[in-house]
Amino acid sequence: MSNGAYNSIEHRATVNAMNERISFATFFNPKLQAKVGPAKSLLMNTGNQPIYKTLVMEQYLKEFFLNKLNGKTFLEKMKIEDEAHET
Template identity: 75%
Template sequence: MSNGVYNSIEHRATVNTTKERISLAMFFNPELDADVGPAKSLLTNKGDPPLYKTLVMEQYLKDFFSRKLNGKTFLEKMKIRNDEES
């Protein structure tokens, strides 16, 4: 959604033998007919074209869970330039 403007950090956990660790998973799921892709507010400059595909959420989920990635991460598969290279 950030079109590459904001990068996620790698997530890791360290085991601590003296303290209990609690993890919370939080999910955000748009409606199945909602468009999922780069936020329009981050594409305001002509020099900032979308770097990733926009899909309907239902298709995004089907593609994500099909795992036909051929050695690529799903994020790499969503890049528009990958369509041109294929």
């Protein structure tokens, strides 16, 4: 979403020997028809070209779960390698 302007932080948790810790994984996704990619407002403010693809959420999920990464992260696979790309 940030087109590489912001890095995600590492998840950290503090262990407490006196109390149990319970974690719940939650996921929030846009509807399957929504476009996901670099935020247009960040691109306009900086004048940068997108370096990541924009996909419909359904296609993003398909590629995420079916893609053979061959040692790459999915984020690397989402990079636009061709200069002649569409947004």
